[in-house]
Amino acid sequence: MKRIALASGLALALSAPALQADPAFGLGVSYVFGGGTSDVAIGARAFSDDTPHEGVVSLGLDYKLGSQSLRPNIGAAYLDDDVYGDVSLGYDFGTKGVDFGVGLGGWGN
Known part of the structure; x- marks a missing residue:
């Protein structure tokens, strides 16, 4: 029981800074490669923070134009x-495989 309480408290303490951040959203184009193929994708991103000139974590969903498939991603x-x-x-x-992407796009709140 103590372990559950400790783990819950630790998870809450670690997530507190993330709860204070304002997310941001973007649209962009990515060059995707891996698994022996390459493709161009268009997609949407959700960013962990909206502060310019900083690094953030992103969650996204791309549509790959060549393979005509969806690509959920983290980056x-x-x-x-x-x-x-x-x-x-x-x-x-x-293709049922993992791939890598490099992208550019616009973002806002």
Whole structure:
């Protein structure tokens, strides 16, 4: 019982800074490669914070134009004033494989 309480308290303490951050959202284009193929994708991103000139964590969903498949992904991004650059690790439902992406796009609150 003490372990559960300790784990719950630790999880709450670690998530407190994330709860204070305001998320941001973006749209962009990614070059995706891995598994012997490469593709271009368009997609949406949710960023862990909305502070410009900082690195953030991103969650995204891309549509790969060549394979015509969805690609959920997680990554790291740098937010500039109105644009972002990111790197991501995703799963392509069409090829059923993990791939990597590098992207650029616009973002806002």
